[in-house]
Amino acid sequence: MGCQNPIDLLPKELLEQIQKYVDGKTIYIPKKSENRKHWGDNTDTKQFLASRNCQICSDYQDGMSIKQLAEKYYLSEKSIQRIIKQNNL
Known part of the structure; x- marks a missing residue:
């Protein structure tokens, strides 16, 4: 994202209004939230993560231990515990 000259983008009246608040400063104007x-x-x-987490929960319900799940999915035991807790198991 490059800088653009506001003189080329904004109406003169709007530019003058903005200059009252930030004269000579650089500002960033974020996108509208609906465009983000x-x-x-x-x-x-x-x-992918939702599918993986679902499979982790299924394996846990089938009797795999936290340690086994951590090894199988290359995650920490804490991460496995968090996933299981988020799925109310």
Whole structure:
């Protein structure tokens, strides 16, 4: 994202209003919230993690220990405990 000259982007009246508050300063104007993407929106990561977590819970209900799950999924025991707790098991 590069800087753009506000003289080329904003009406003169609006630029003058902004200068009353931030004359000579650099500011960032964020996108509207409805245009913002959330974490994982551009990839399959959310779906992958949800599927993995579901499988972890299923394995736990089938009798696998926390330690076994941690080894199988290459996660810490704390992470396995958190996933199980989030799924109310």
